[in-house]
Amino acid sequence: MKYINRLSTIAAATGLGALLATGITGCSSSTQQEAQQPKGAFVIIEETAPGKYKIKDEFPADETRIVLKELDGKERVLTKEEMDKLVKEEAAKIDNGTSVLTQQNPEVSQGMGLGSVLLSSIAGAMIGSWIGNKLFGNQNYQNNRKAGYKSPQTYQRSKKSFNKPRKSTTKRSGFFGGKKSSTRSGGFFGG
Amino acid sequence: MIALQKTTPLSTDYLESLGFVWHTDSDESPYVADELVVISEAEAEAYYEAANTLYDMFVEAAEHVIENNLFHEIGIPFNLVELIKESWENDVHWHLYGRFDLAGGIDGKPIKLLEFNADTPTALFETAVVQWAILKQNSMEETAQFNALYEALLDNFKRLVTLDEDVSDFESRYEGWKFLFTSIRGNSEEENTVRLLQHIATEAGYATQFAYIDEIEFSAEEGIFYNEENYELWFKLIPWEDIALEESDLAMLLTNIIKNQKAIIFNPAYTLLFQSKGMLKILWDLYPDHPLLLQSSFEPLNGKKQVEKPIFGREGGNVAIIDTDNSVIEQVTGDYSSHKMVYQAYTELPTDQKGLSYQAGVFYAYEACALGFRKGGKILDNMSKFVGHIVR
Numbered sequence: 152m153k154y155i156n157r158l159s160t161i162a163a164a165t166g167l168g169a170l171l172a173t174g175i176t177g178c179s180s181s182t183q184q185e186a187q188q189p190k191g192a193f194v195i196i197e198e199t200a201p202g203k204y205k206i207k208d209e210f211p212a213d214e215t216r217i218v219l220k221e222l223d224g225k226e227r228v229l230t231k232e233e234m235d236k237l238v239k240e241e242a243a244k245i246d247n248g249t250s251v252l253t254q255q256n257p258e259v260s261q262g263m264g265l266g267s268v269l270l271s272s273i274a275g276a277m278i279g280s281w282i283g284n285k286l287f288g289n290q291n292y293q294n295n296r297k298a299g300y301k302s303p304q305t306y307q308r309s310k311k312s313f314n315k316p317r318k319s320t321t322k323r324s325g326f327f328g329g330k331k332s333s334t335r336s337g338g339f340f341g342g
Numbered sequence: 343m344i345a346l347q348k349t350t351p352l353s354t355d356y357l358e359s360l361g362f363v364w365h366t367d368s369d370e371s372p373y374v375a376d377e378l379v380v381i382s383e384a385e386a387e388a389y390y391e392a393a394n395t396l397y398d399m400f401v402e403a404a405e406h407v408i409e410n411n412l413f414h415e416i417g418i419p420f421n422l423v424e425l426i427k428e429s430w431e432n433d434v435h436w437h438l439y440g441r442f443d444l445a446g447g448i449d450g451k452p453i454k455l456l457e458f459n460a461d462t463p464t465a466l467f468e469t470a471v472v473q474w475a476i477l478k479q480n481s482m483e484e485t486a487q488f489n490a491l492y493e494a495l496l497d498n499f500k501r502l503v504t505l506d507e508d509v510s511d512f513e514s515r516y517e518g519w520k521f522l523f524t525s526i527r528g529n530s531e532e533e534n535t536v537r538l539l540q541h542i543a544t545e546a547g548y549a550t551q552f553a554y555i556d557e558i559e560f561s562a563e564e565g566i567f568y569n570e571e572n573y574e575l576w577f578k579l580i581p582w583e584d585i586a587l588e589e590s591d592l593a594m595l596l597t598n599i600i601k602n603q604k605a606i607i608f609n610p611a612y613t614l615l616f617q618s619k620g621m622l623k624i625l626w627d628l629y630p631d632h633p634l635l636l637q638s639s640f641e642p643l644n645g646k647k648q649v650e651k652p653i654f655g656r657e658g659g660n661v662a663i664i665d666t667d668n669s670v671i672e673q674v675t676g677d678y679s680s681h682k683m684v685y686q687a688y689t690e691l692p693t694d695q696k697g698l699s700y701q702a703g704v705f706y707a708y709e710a711c712a713l714g715f716r717k718g719g720k721i722l723d724n725m726s727k728f729v730g731h732i733v734r
Contacts, residue, residue, distance in 0.1 A: 154490040154711050155386055155733055167492045170541065171475050174360040322567060326592045327526050327580065328556040 191215035192274040196265070197301060198222045203262030205301040206272050209309045215274045219265075234269065238278050241266035252292045259298040271299030273309065344448060344694045345380040347732060349480045352472070360475070361538065362467055364531040367725055374472055379700065379715050379731040385448055386488035386713065386733050389702060392453045392634055393442045393710035399632070400458060403624045404430065404615045415640075416620025417653035417682045419586035425597040425611040435610035436502050438539075438577070439495060439707040441465065445689045447702050454636050454689050455625075456701065460616030461609050462581050465703055465728060466491070466535050469714035473730025485732045487713075492542065494711035499546040501708065502575065502606070512547060520549045522566065522573035526580060527554040536579050548575070555580060560595040565604030576607050582614040583654045619653050619684045637687040642668075647688040652681035658723035663688060674721050691720075700729065 193212040197220045199205050207220065217229040229237075244250035244266070251257040252267050262268065269275040300306035351372065357365045367373050407416060408430060413423050429435035440460035447453040470491035477485060500509035503516050523540040525532040537552060544550045551568060555578065559567040566573045586593045599605050615621065622638035629635060637643060642650070642664070650662045659676020691699035698717045705712040718726030 154390065154494070154709075155383065155486050155488050156490055167471070167474065170471065170492075171360070171478065322559040322561040322564065323591065323595060324559040325556050326558070326560070326589045327584075 194272045194274045199262040204265050204268040205262045206299050207301050209272055234278055237266040237269050241270050252295050253289050255291055268299045271296035344692050346377040347380050349376055349476055351376040361534045375727045375729040379729055383733055389447050389704050389713055390710045393704040393706050396455055397706055400616050403621055416618040421590055421593045422586045428600050429610040430612040433505050434606050438608045442704045444702045445691050449692050455634050458616050460613040462579050467538050468728040469712050476730050489712045491705050491712035494707040495542045496546050498707040499543045519574035521575040523552045524555050524578045532579050562595050562598035576605050639685050642685050649686050649688055650683050652678035658721045661721050672720050674723050
């Protein structure tokens with residue numbers, strides 16, 4: 152019968168041998184702490200001066216959409232290709248040190264180039280996440296990205312909405328709080 | 343008489359290092375016996391065959407209950423009926439594991455079904471890990487055990503994705519669905535049983551997490567959440583009937599979560615059908631005089647020595663042994679006196695030299711896969727001991 156095991160076979164075949172050596176109480180799951188991020192962002196970018204842009208508003212969304220309001224009042228949605236291209240170009244600038252995002256005290260009161268603004272936004276952070284530490288761990292970037300927003304209020308509102316847990320009023324929790332059930336032995340009888 | 347072999351017990355420090363913290367009972371006596379039951383390979387084989395046969399019979403009986411709408415007869419709370427039907431009809435609601443409690447099987451006595459703990463079986467850690475560690479510590483290299491619980495669970499976890507006996511394409515078919523494991527806060531035995539299951543699921547390849555039930559958020563439309571993370575798979579070591587009776591809002595939410603296909607719950611709701619001791623009577627109706635069954639009825643059996651037990655009792659609570667003249671031989675008090683009762687013909691359990699009774703627990707995960715024993719008085723209650731075994 153295949154389910155009668157001898158010591159040597161089972162320890163080799165499964166992780167039971169390792170379990171016997173290490174136990175499970177200290178076992179922490181490597182998948183435990185994944186970053187809590189919304190799936191996407193809806194971003195409205197406004198042209199404030201020729202070639203200068205600021206984030207007018209942004210909020211969490213299921214899909215990432217970037218709406219560009221140009222100086223002449225025209226509105227359009229950036230395509231995926233445009234976004235990728237902007238992020239790539241900005242990444243190159245970050246690498247060669249010409250991006251305003253990573254400079255100390257850049258002159259950005261008028262706004263920044265479209266690529267810089269895009270990367271300042273949450274959407275940019277998502278699209279450009281492959282840029283990784285060279286951007287998001289950079290203190291200048293953390294300071295400068297605020298400048299990409301039309302007003303401090305816009306920045307704060309965005310930060311707040313993205314940090315807010317996605318709570319739905321229809322979700323319920325707290326079941327069996329303080330109650331104890333017992334499943335031991337399942338309730339058998341002998342006899 | 344049961345044949346026993348003395349062993350050197352595992353130290354409490356070692357047991358605790360494994361996560362097995364319920365090693366001592368409330369009277370300070372060790373919960374795990376320092377002896378092993380010695381059985382033959384033929385006896386192990388017979389347990390294996392019996393559990394497999396019984397499982398097929400339970401499936402037939404469940405179908406019978408559903409087709410004939412006998413939920414009320416076997417004590418199923420009305421607010422779970424829809425959920426049970428939903429879970430029964432779709433293969434994705436895979437039964438992870440259960441434990442048959444059996445009388446006989448050694449000493450030449452016939453195997454008889456006492457009950458099936460199909461929803462929230464414990465003794466998992468003892469059976470899968472502790473009794474194996476005893477063999478190992480005692481250097482019994484040449485001896486064997488009817489115990490593949492760990493690997494059977496590993497495979498059955500994979501089957502939740504493959505839905506097939508063959509699990510070889512699990513890796514290619516697993517789409518990253520996350521698996522949340524849950525117990526009620528404040529019971530270390532239950533928590534560590536669940537953590538063992540989580541450990542096995544992680545090894546099978548799932549992204550897993552543990553959370554207490556009170557920390558989890560449930561939404562009929564969106565599914566099951568912990569720390570804002572959505573979990574498609576949820577294991578709960580919490581009896582379905584407790585959810586139905588104590589947290590009826592949760593029962594309703596879970597029904598809708600299943601209907602909206604937002605999560606799959608283990609063990610599935612239909613395992614409550616198996617768990618109900620009312621099924622003993624249904625089985626006897628369908629398979630009268632079957633050699634693995636004891637006569638069972640919702641009415642006292644006339645002039646027979648019998649056991650009265652509540653339909654959803656635990657730890658032997660409110661179980662009574664009644665003699666042929668209706669006198670009560672032995673009785674355990676408990677919280678289940680208001681339950682509907684089932685009457686099952688009495689059968690003698692195998693005993694050791696001290697007169698203690700032994701009951702076999704055979705685990706089932708896709709097929710029968712492991713054996714462990716409990717010993718105690720005539721009615722096994724929460725002071726009964728776990729006894730490992732060796733196959734010679």
